[in-house]
Amino acid sequence: MNSYTEREMMAISAGRLIKNGDILFAGTGVSMLAATVAKRIHAPRAVVFFETGGIDPILAELPMAVADPRVMYGTCLNSGLVEAFSIVGHRKLHTIAFLGAAQVDRFGNLNSTCIGDYHRPKVRFSGSGGGCDAASLASGFIVFMQHEKKKFVEKLDYLTSPGWLTGEASRKKAGLVRGGPLAVVTNLGVMKFDEASKAMYLAEYYPSVSPCRIHENTGFEVDLSRAVESAPPSPEELRILRDEVDPQRLILG
Numbered sequence: 501m502n503s504y505t506e507r508e509m510m511a512i513s514a515g516r517l518i519k520n521g522d523i524l525f526a527g528t529g530v531s532m533l534a535a536t537v538a539k540r541i542h543a544p545r546a547v548v549f550f551e552t553g554g555i556d557p558i559l560a561e562l563p564m565a566v567a568d569p570r571v572m573y574g575t576c577l578n579s580g581l582v583e584a585f586s587i588v589g590h591r592k593l594h595t596i597a598f599l600g601a602a603q604v605d606r607f608g609n610l611n612s613t614c615i616g617d618y619h620r621p622k623v624r625f626s627g628s629g630g631g632c633d634a635a636s637l638a639s640g641f642i643v644f645m646q647h648e649k650k651k652f653v654e655k656l657d658y659l660t661s662p663g664w665l666t667g668e669a670s671r672k673k674a675g676l677v678r679g680g681p682l683a684v685v686t687n688l689g690v691m692k693f694d695e696a697s698k699a700m701y702l703a704e705y706y707p708s709v710s711p712c713r714i715h716e717n718t719g720f721e722v723d724l725s726r727a728v729e730s731a732p733p734s735p736e737e738l739r740i741l742r743d744e745v746d747p748q749r750l751i752l753g
Contacts, residue, residue, distance in 0.1 A: 504733050506687040507752060508741055509706055511537050512733045514598070514642055514685045520545035523595045525588050525634055527551075528565045529751060530644045531598030534685075536562060536745045541737055549587060551630050553579040562746045585630065589637035596682070597634035597641040599661065603653050604645055606700045606720045608663025608681030608693060610635065611656040618658055628660050635661035640682040647686035649719040664698035671698075688714050690730065691722070702727040 510530055515537035518524065526535035526548055535548045536559050549555040550563075550571045558574030572578050588595050601610035602625055612631055614621035635641050645651055663681045665671050671680055680698070684691040689705040701723035705711050711724045733741075746752045 504738060505752070507533070508733060508738065509730075510534070510644060510685050510687060511741065512541075512737050513690055513704070513706075513730060514538070514644070514683075515542045517642060517683055517685075517690075518543045518546055518596065521594060522546045523587065523593045524548045525551070525584075525595055525597040525638060526566075527598055527600065529600065531600065532563060533741070533746060533751050534598060534642075534644075537737075537741055540740050540745060549584060551581060551584045553581065553584050555579060555584075555587070559745075562748070562750055564750055585633055585637070588630075588634055591678075593639070595638045595640075597638040598644065599631050599634060599641050600644050601631070601651075601661070603651055603656050604643060604684060605653055605656050605663070606722070607665060607667050607698055608643065608684065608700065609656055609659055609665065610643065610661040610663060611658045613658040613660045615657055621657075632661045635663065635681075636676055636679070638679050640679055642682055643684045645684055645686050647688040647714060647717045649717055652718045652720065654720045664693060667698040668696070688717065689727070694723075699723070701725075704728055704730040706730050707732050 511533035514534035518538035520543045524535045524546055526532055539546050539548055547556045550566045552566050554571035554575045556576040557571055561570050563570040601612045603611035612625050613627050614624050616622035688709045690703050691700050692703040693700055705727055711727050
């Protein structure tokens, strides 16, 4: 079996969720890797764009962050923040946002604001940025998390970005007429959401990871009955990721 890291498995697993024609709103870190992997391997006709305005860059080199000038290299258009978020919410485009967070609950709601009481927090994070806008307006979003009980929680310390809210039709009743979380990609597996209840369930567990381990690291009850083992990264996926996507190991480390 090929040797690979958790970060490589996460990027490849997320890339496999993308289809040709998807419009990918990418952030920094693993989401940058995943968007580039998707474009290079799984969905060459997907389009990657960034909140700073770079639309469909060639990504000859992996940018360090969304403000890196490399997000503007070889683009079909260099625009700005307003245009980028107009694309996120465009009703005729199938936009998928890649997001991160400090906490997620069973319905895919996200906290990237604080840990503890909002007025006297134990930890204060950078906040929403464009996360709430993307979670509210995109056709769907994929979340990247480390799989730990303190991150997969029964109740968020603060609701920053809406997922399926309280489940079932609650998101639409709140006026969010499209979108919602599609998956949570972690260092242990891939979580998805039930079509009816919108509750999170385990869809895939990585090779060498057991469903029981994922259950033990989740702070709420989660359905394991539908879980299957993920296919490990192929030699070709790893070659492209390491030699073409991030040869300098800027994000792979």
